[in-house]
Amino acid sequence: MSRHVAVITDSTAYLPSREMERHGITAVPLTVVLGDEALEEGTEVSARSVAQALQRRRSVTTSRPSPETFAAAYRAAADAGARGVVSLHLSAEISGTYDAAVLAAQDAPVPVRVVDTGMVAMALGFCALTAAEVAEAGGTLDEVVAAAQKRAEGTAAYFYVDTLDYLRRGGRIGAAQALFGSALAVKPLLQLEGGRIEPLEKVRTASKALARLEDIVVERAGGGPVDIAVHHLAAPERAQHLADRLRDRVAGLADLHVSEVGAVIGAHTGPGLIGAVVSAR
Template identity: 45%
Template sequence: MTVAIVTDSTASLSSADAKRECIVVVPLKVIIGADTFVEGSAELTSDMIAEALADFVPVSTSRPTPAEFAAAYEQAVADGAEHIVSVHLSGKMSGTVESARVAARECAIPVTVVDSGQVGLGVGFAAGRAAAARDAGGDAAAIAAAAVRAGEATTIALYVDTLEYLRRGGRVGAAAALIGSALAVKPILTITDGVVVPLERVRTSARALARLETLAVEAVQACTNGYSIGVQHLANEAVAEQVATRLATSLGVDSVAVDEVGASIGAHVGPGMVSVTVTPL
């Protein structure tokens, strides 16, 4: 059976990675002020997001419509797919997975929609595990199960300069933002049950980043059969590179990949964010 794999642009897959792994990416949209941009297009950069947030220009995101998913599914059918596995970011943080489900009901072939319960690289790694299961000859059920397992097993530790941007977007409770501001702490966040939650509070940026690295190393040590790891940031490349270099040394590997987070996630985490994502093989 020929199985197509679809994901969304929050997965942080480059066009080259998506092409190599034969994964179709359906983009979200980002609204800056009165202008709407397609995530992944050349006209939208993470720097634009960082500048708009810093200048208090309204920034929001919009999920793909069911019609946009339907178009991607129809193309997969035209390309010979007999089943589709569609892997997306947490349904508790976006309506993207619901749009995919609406489109799936009208598709000419079966579509299995997977809520990865993750964001960013966590979604990308889940989609990658689905692609690996497909390439190993797995059927649609095995492919979807691989994505589900990856999402459930992923560890993400996320440092933000402030919870204000998450509070603005409704992604973390106002009370948590107030606590962080009142204590002048640097929060480390994680994803639990598909939502962003505070993990730890540290007094300084340096300590927060050091703790981020420790948490990532602990997550890797718990992986018995290998792992995928990546560092993401928004307008904080130098610091992200330093974190990646120290992680590579701690883990005894040549390097740890660093990339800038997609605009749709960047709109909610704000400038200065650094995260590390670990997914077991």
Template identity: 40%
Template sequence: MTVRIVTDSSCDLSAAEIERFKITVVPLTIRFGDEEFTDGQGLSAEGFYKMMAARGDLPSTAAPAPGAFEAVFRSLADRGADAVVCINLSFALSATGESAQNAARALEGEVDVRVVDSGKVSVGLGLMVKAAAIAAEAGRSADEIEAHLAQLKDRVIIYAALDTLDNLKKGGRIGTAQALLGSALSIKPCLDLTTGVVEEAGKQRTRGKARAWLAKQVAAAGELEELALAHGAADDIDAFAASLGDAPAHNPMTVTLIGPVVGTHAGPGVIAAAFIPAP
């Protein structure tokens, strides 16, 4: 059985990883005022942060239309896929998964499509997508991959330290972290994104303390199967990565730039850590 893996552009996987694991990515769109860009095609991650810094208005995002997913699903089936597993960012944070589900329903009886709510964002989603792609490469069935993802969903942990709440507040994705809105401007909010919604996990008075808090969460998990870091053009990402040490649990560790989809809501300077504790 040939199973192909699809995800959306919030996964923050590198181009090399996408090519290596034969993953198909359906892009979201980014809007700056009246200007609209296709994530990863009309606007790079680097260009996005430069544009956000230069403009006064905050960007917004839009989910792909069901037709975009339908075209991808049909194309993969035409090229020999027996089934497609589409893993999307948390349904609680985006309508992207709903678009994928609508596309799957439109192809019911023609293409076997499984749409999975990862319950994750950014590199947390990326870890699940890679795991699914590795399983597909090993010849696992769509049923087996779905079951594996359901188990993995409960194991992937994501924490983030933000530099600003402006983007999250404007985008309406503040979740249960509403209490942070009354904090002093100098407070650095710390979030738990593990359950697929934004939850307050703490607040620190300085950037350095926020980084230390994030490192502590990683260390407290003990031995890790995987560790992925992501950041919103943070100039201190190297210092943070170095603070984690070189324990075997942290190798290999990936570090990627957060793309425009998550960067729109998390804002510049965010640092996130997604990891899977060893059983």
């Protein structure tokens, strides 16, 4: 890296590889445990494998990166010439990843600013992209952190799941919240609020829930300019339909990303997930 500030995130940012390479962003992998086998997200396990395991009711759990893994990433950035690191991660409310990064930062060879973005998936990815752009322009550590935090403040994430059971099993929502979607034929819409996964609305059918999700994203986007990401797990047709509709309806749309989530988020949401991220530029 030729710039003075390196940007590091984690594998749940789900940034396209071309964007990571273009901007020199490093992603530290979380781990998915299938049965008794621990596998790194992004290189050793796919979202599709996780979806299949969940459908077969196999044990699927996740774990944060170790502080040692983060320490190695910080050393590598310093060895490549960085004089400081901004380390941006998924919400500390739903993962211990931030805590592991903070531990590693204490002994890093260069100053490291660890940021809990309160986000996940491309809601985190957009923060990392903005941070990298400011770093490329010669921004200081403080300027890069401020840019990432401002992007996070202007970003919202909404999602639909076929069932809340996977989120409940993984401890990402409580039993009381799980009751929100337990009634017959009720389909839940959720949002990231304060870094936590919170119920948003109940809709009677999947088709109506996805139509409502579309409306919510359009309302949030307003006049733009905004970037949007549509995520899914084992539901590419649904995701593409939503993306096409948003392309038609959001006047200020800048970039639109459509992608399957990775194994870690997939393990907690289950097949059928449709997520939408709206991020003001």
